[in-house]
Amino acid sequence: xxxxxxxxxxxxxxxxxxADDQALVRGALGxxxxxxxxxxxxxxxxxxxxxxxxxxxxxxxxCLMDVQMPGLDxxxxxxxxxxxxxxxxxLIVTTFAKPGYLRQALEAGASGFVVKxxxxxxxxxxxxxxxxxxxxxxxxxxxxxxxxGANPLSEREREVLKYAGDGLTAPAxxxxxxxxxxxxxxxxxxxxxxxxxxxxxxxxxxxxxxxxI
Amino acid sequence: xxxxxxxxxxxxxxxxxxADDQALVRGALGxxxxxxxxxxxxxxxxxxxxxxxxxxxxxxxxCLMDVQMPGLDxxxxxxxxxxxxxxxxxLIVTTFAKPGYLRQALEAGASGFVVKxxxxxxxxxxxxxxxxxxxxxxxxxxxxxxxxGANPLSEREREVLKYAGDGLTAPAxxxxxxxxxxxxxxxxxxxxxxxxxxxxxxxxxxxxxxxxI
DNA sequence: CCGCCCGCATGACACCTGTCACGAATTCTT
DNA sequence: AAGAATTCGTGACAGGTGTCATGCGGGCGG
Numbered sequence: 190x191x192x193x194x195x196x197x198x199x200x201x202x203x204x205x206x207x208a209d210d211q212a213l214v215r216g217a218l219g220x221x222x223x224x225x226x227x228x229x230x231x232x233x234x235x236x237x238x239x240x241x242x243x244x245x246x247x248x249x250x251x252c253l254m255d256v257q258m259p260g261l262d263x264x265x266x267x268x269x270x271x272x273x274x275x276x277x278x279x280l281i282v283t284t285f286a287k288p289g290y291l292r293q294a295l296e297a298g299a300s301g302f303v304v305k306x307x308x309x310x311x312x313x314x315x316x317x318x319x320x321x322x323x324x325x326x327x328x329x330x331x332x333x334x335x336x337x338g339a340n341p342l343s344e345r346e347r348e349v350l351k352y353a354g355d356g357l358t359a360p361a362x363x364x365x366x367x368x369x370x371x372x373x374x375x376x377x378x379x380x381x382x383x384x385x386x387x388x389x390x391x392x393x394x395x396x397x398x399x400x401x402i
Numbered sequence: 403x404x405x406x407x408x409x410x411x412x413x414x415x416x417x418x419x420x421a422d423d424q425a426l427v428r429g430a431l432g433x434x435x436x437x438x439x440x441x442x443x444x445x446x447x448x449x450x451x452x453x454x455x456x457x458x459x460x461x462x463x464x465c466l467m468d469v470q471m472p473g474l475d476x477x478x479x480x481x482x483x484x485x486x487x488x489x490x491x492x493l494i495v496t497t498f499a500k501p502g503y504l505r506q507a508l509e510a511g512a513s514g515f516v517v518k519x520x521x522x523x524x525x526x527x528x529x530x531x532x533x534x535x536x537x538x539x540x541x542x543x544x545x546x547x548x549x550x551g552a553n554p555l556s557e558r559e560r561e562v563l564k565y566a567g568d569g570l571t572a573p574a575x576x577x578x579x580x581x582x583x584x585x586x587x588x589x590x591x592x593x594x595x596x597x598x599x600x601x602x603x604x605x606x607x608x609x610x611x612x613x614x615i
Numbered sequence: 616c617c618g619c620c621c622g623c624a625t626g627a628c629a630c631c632t633g634t635c636a637c638g639a640a641t642t643c644t645t
Numbered sequence: 646a647a648g649a650a651t652t653c654g655t656g657a658c659a660g661g662t663g664t665c666a667t668g669c670g671g672g673c674g675g
Contacts, residue, residue, distance in 0.1 A: 210519075211497065211518035211519055212518070212519055212520060212521045212522060213431075213495070213516075213517075213518040213519070213520050213521070213522050213525060214427060214430070214518055215522070216434060216521065216522020216523070216525075217427065217430035217431045217433065217434040217522055218426075218430045219522070220430065220433045220434035220437055220522070221429060221430040221433035221434070224433055282426070284424065303426070304426075305424035305425070305426040305427055306423075306424055306425055306426070307425060307426050308425045308426070308429065309425060309426050309428065309429020309430055309432070309433070310429070312426060312429075343622095345622080345623095353603070354603070354607075355603070355604065355607055356599060356600065356601055356602075356603035356604025356605070356606075356607055357604070358600065358601070358661070358662095359661080359662075360661095368622095368623070368624085369623075369624055369625080371623090371624060371625060371626080372622085372623050372624060372625095374661095374662070374663070374664090375623085375624085375663095375664090375665095376622095376623095377662085377663080378662090378663055378664060378665090381663075382664095386569060387569065387571065388569055388571070388631090388662080388663080389569075389603075389662080389663090390566070390567070390568070390569035390602075390603045391568065391569020391570070392569070393569075394567075394568055394569055556651095556652095558652080558653095571631075571632095572631080572632075581652095581653070581654085582653075582654055582655080584653085584654055584655060584656080585652085585653050585654055585655095587631095587632070587633070587634090588633095588634090588635095588653080588654085589652095589653095590632085590633080591632090591633050591634060591635090594633075594634095595633095595634095601632080601633080601661085602632080602633090
């Protein structure tokens, strides 16, 4: 019998926190997982900051975390959740199978990585395996991550390449990052070379696809 | 009592088809909507072609349709479903609140347009209202669509701008679309002017954000 | 203390981009 | 049938891009 008011009622259920910036997806995932008898959704978060706050408050067994969220992104939120809640394991649930994302997720301490192409039936199983201490990662994605996951760009190169991808000129980027236009062009040129593109627009697209920016 | 084998059992339930290229999202939406006593998910589709085929086979009351799907996109699929199945209403359920998407969706015959930021509780209600013959559109998005939804770009301009957004040079684009490099530059210049950007990269980004490409 | 490395900056050069004017061919409207 | 509009193409010019060499200052390691 469950003791009323117990901080963590020893019901045997796996307690879940779901973090996704899209309310519909968040709610739908909650509905899906609640159908499983042994899974219990105890909280929701709409962005990275909320995810950290709610994880600290609720101490869920598993936190399902999207990557691209406004403000604090899911990778940084993962790092903070893992650091603050020893008993909480993080399962990344993301739209894009980007090698860079997987690598960063594992470096941040995530226990699993699932893309939204995965059949719905497999999500509950992934949650259970993560809770049991297993790693859950698509093998093909893991292999891609080994070769492509490592980000070849420096912090500054990533910074200027993001702006270039939005169409800003070198002088405009220079104003944003407080460097000279010539330095920005040198950084862009280096980034273009590392990514193997023919210009800054293509470089930004490739880096984004790989999860490097 | 339901007659066994009846093509459309007269149960009073609203029969749904869910089209989304992400299996997890598709399944989760199905789980969410199945919780409602009067809604019945009768089929799923992972792309636009499947959506059309399944709609013709199942004759659902409402089809939930994502926009960005591989192959036939959700807007074109909507057009075909509406043309082929008189009794099926289409509710667009998409990630991006792009004015151009809304306009194209309504032009394609969609009865509703919901973004995935919407609270999960409102989805079932939106389905019921669409089924009842109502239009379901966020008023703010409708207003934005009036001013920004109309695509100012010609067919050719859209075509070359997409390539430019991926970083292709004018000669490379010319090879893809079978025009001269000079013509491509003229088309890009016209598109840049219409969109109000300072270069092709920014123009591609703006057009994509507005749902024009 | 010295040498090396890294980040930032400048300048030069070749090439690409964006704009504009003009013309030819095709299509559409009157 | 004729005129207008649209699409495509060419050429010229100014500005932006990408590459490369070089130099300076600060930090780090020996």
